[in-house]
Amino acid sequence: MSPAMSLHADLLGRLQAIARVQLVARLQDDRLNFPGANELHVFIPDIHLITAARRVEGGYQYGTNHPVLLEAVVKSLRALKLASAPAGEVVVYQIGDLFDLWRQVDGLDPNANAASAIQNDQASLLAALRDPDLNAQFLLGNHDYDLYRFPNFDAWQRSFVLAPSVMLLHGDVFDWVEKLPAELKNLVLFLFTASHPAGTADLEKLRPLNNKQRGGRKFRDFIQNQAPAPTGKWRETSDDGGSWNVQVEGTAPKEMLLYLDEARQKCGEANRQFGSALNMAVIGHTHQARIAVHDTEDEFFTLMDCGAWIENCSTADDPTPRPNAQIAALGANEARIYQLAPLE
Amino acid sequence: MRYASLLLVLGFATGCAVRYPAVVPMREQQFRSHDQAVALPLDQEGRGEVANFLEHGGNRFGRNAAPDAQAAGHKQMLDALAAEGNLKIRASLATPDFCAIALPLCQAAPILRKRMAVTQVIDARNRQPEVPDPIAVCDDEYCWIFRQSNNLLTHLVVVRSVRRLQP
Numbered sequence: 001m002s003p004a005m006s007l008h009a010d011l012l013g014r015l016q017a018i019a020r021v022q023l024v025a026r027l028q029d030d031r032l033n034f035p036g037a038n039e040l041h042v043f044i045p046d047i048h049l050i051t052a053a054r055r056v057e058g059g060y061q062y063g064t065n066h067p068v069l070l071e072a073v074v075k076s077l078r079a080l081k082l083a084s085a086p087a088g089e090v091v092v093y094q095i096g097d098l099f100d101l102w103r104q105v106d107g108l109d110p111n112a113n114a115a116s117a118i119q120n121d122q123a124s125l126l127a128a129l130r131d132p133d134l135n136a137q138f139l140l141g142n143h144d145y146d147l148y149r150f151p152n153f154d155a156w157q158r159s160f161v162l163a164p165s166v167m168l169l170h171g172d173v174f175d176w177v178e179k180l181p182a183e184l185k186n187l188v189l190f191l192f193t194a195s196h197p198a199g200t201a202d203l204e205k206l207r208p209l210n211n212k213q214r215g216g217r218k219f220r221d222f223i224q225n226q227a228p229a230p231t232g233k234w235r236e237t238s239d240d241g242g243s244w245n246v247q248v249e250g251t252a253p254k255e256m257l258l259y260l261d262e263a264r265q266k267c268g269e270a271n272r273q274f275g276s277a278l279n280m281a282v283i284g285h286t287h288q289a290r291i292a293v294h295d296t297e298d299e300f301f302t303l304m305d306c307g308a309w310i311e312n313c314s315t316a317d318d319p320t321p322r323p324n325a326q327i328a329a330l331g332a333n334e335a336r337i338y339q340l341a342p343l344e
Numbered sequence: 345m346r347y348a349s350l351l352l353v354l355g356f357a358t359g360c361a362v363r364y365p366a367v368v369p370m371r372e373q374q375f376r377s378h379d380q381a382v383a384l385p386l387d388q389e390g391r392g393e394v395a396n397f398l399e400h401g402g403n404r405f406g407r408n409a410a411p412d413a414q415a416a417g418h419k420q421m422l423d424a425l426a427a428e429g430n431l432k433i434r435a436s437l438a439t440p441d442f443c444a445i446a447l448p449l450c451q452a453a454p455i456l457r458k459r460m461a462v463t464q465v466i467d468a469r470n471r472q473p474e475v476p477d478p479i480a481v482c483d484d485e486y487c488w489i490f491r492q493s494n495n496l497l498t499h500l501v502v503v504r505s506v507r508r509l510q511p
Contacts, residue, residue: 051436104438111365113438116463116477120435123476123493130475150365151464152473 007040007088008336011329012237014076019069019340022234024307024326025245025291028334031300033165033279039089040331041162042077044070044129044136045284045306046097048143048223050104051121058103061221065309065323067125069342073327074128074136082133092134093160095284095306096141096170103143103219112150140203141285142172143223145210148203158203161194164277166330167267171283171305174262175213184209192270192278228314228321229288230255231307234339247292259283260292264301280304282330287311289326289337304328304335313339366440366460368480368487370467371503374405381491381499386425394502395422402486402504414483417455421488424452431497435476442481446497455483465489482507 015021047064055063064070074092081090104114119126129136138156140148147153159169169191177188188206190196198206230253232245247256263281270276280302289307293300307313307326314321325340370376377397382390397403398418401410412418424430430448442461443450450456463477479497480489482505491499 051438053436054438109438111440111460112463112477113440113461116479117436117438120476120492120495127475130472132471151367151466152477155472 007038007084007090007331008329008334010080010084011040011042011077011090012338014080015073015327015338015340016237018072018076018343019325020343021237022339022341023237023244024231024234024289024337024339026334026336027243027246027291027293027302027304029243029300029302030333031279032302032330032333032335033277034162034330035333036331038087039091040084040329041166042090042092043168043282043284043304043306043328043330044074044092044094044309045289045326045328046141046287046308046310047094048097048100048103048308048310049118049122049125050100051117053121054104058218059220060103062311065311066325066340066342067122069325069340070309071125071128073340074125074131074134078128078131078134081135092136093168094129094136094138095168095282096139096172097143097284098129098138098141099144099147100223101144101146102214102217109146112147112152115144115147115150115153139168139170141170142175142210142213145203145207148200158198159191161192161276161278162282162330163194166280166282167192167263167270167278168282171259171281171285172210172213174259174266174283174285176209177266178262180209189266189269189273192266193274193276196274223311224285224287224308225311228312228319229286229324231289231313231315231339232256233316237338245291247290249292249294252292256290257292258286258288259305260294260301260303263303264294264299267301280335282306282328284308287313287324289313289324289328289339291335291337302335304330304337306337307339365464366462367464367466368462368482368489368503369506370465370469370489370501371506375402375504377404377500377502381489381501383499384425384431384490384497385428386422386500390500391422391426394500397502398486402502414455414485417453417483418486421453421455424449425500427452433479433492433495433497435479435492435495442479445479446481449497456481456488459483462487 267278282304287308292303306328308324312321328337400406433446440460442459459481462480465478487505489501490497
């Protein structure tokens, strides 16, 4: 077993020790061009934290799923990272919308008091996520975009390039990028390159777009999906190889291919403009966990949507809503998405 | 038309002055009361160290006493910080009003009234920003930087403020 396959197995073992784990999707393909034998990249998707008081005050009908389990998962990832070093490297990312400033406050929070309040209210979870030994990397989502304004969040980015082939971003850009005039599209394209990472000035320029997406909505009943998000067919976990529940363009239902084309096109543009070799996008934002591929003779492109820890999902076998609680991992040309639940 | 207006807004937004958040830096050794934050409630020794710092104009290594324009208010503050009951806070309130967060302390130390709570505290000695955020509040010349946990103020460093009053 290669070191990175061992890291996949190690991660699974640790998750199984603290949670009921099911496999949502798995893609094993050398064309991912992400062979890194000694590294595993782990993605924690949207969490949308607000304070308990705000949840009551705002009349929100839903909240973050299984926060106690999430904290246990994060601590387990820290242990995995430390145990794997130095032979293996485990990198953990929280891929945006950790804080839900759009639900915590109306309008702009000019001095980060909302973010601090959430952090104080969810102190142990945030302490675990921001543990220096875990050294989690954070993306700015759309619900916590404004954090770019505050020095304590200077390390948070809008995107990462995981060399050589993977673009990691929250995914909200796909809501609106194709509707933009050319001048703005060019500005956004810089998100898709490692050579010109978006700085504070760029984020300030794009803030009106983020604000426009908020559009005065209150999100009282839902954020992304009023009905449980379809995620295809899950199975129990085992370490036998082989892809599972991959949504292939041309055969999968359209709802399972959301943003596959947008991501492929944007990565293609970036490749042409900046000489990169992006052929995979990893996102959150939609709260719909899936792996989707565009697979033709000329091109192989993958979208991994890591799901969420808020709102619900359903499977092809069972329409019963289940709380989203997903985590994804990538390494050794293999991508996996797991669904977690508390042990009975 | 809609996106033409959006372009206009973008242009306008980038042209206008950006309103930056309030930030409190951890000052150099000379201008901070302690290297390691002193535990709260203040005991005699801790109180003495802060008082000495204030009596020397916020210069820890100063040789000359300097008049403290806010001496009365600072005395009330030090008295207040010695009482455990004054350290309770509501840390999960999303407000810049320091007194809304730390009502008991504000009632005992009026110098803090109508002051802003600042959570963006920069301490370059740290590996990364502290979690949970410290809560800082500045009077006319000093910033009181509190560590907090479980809705209690737990530690304090006082620094000479970098802001200057309007002439």
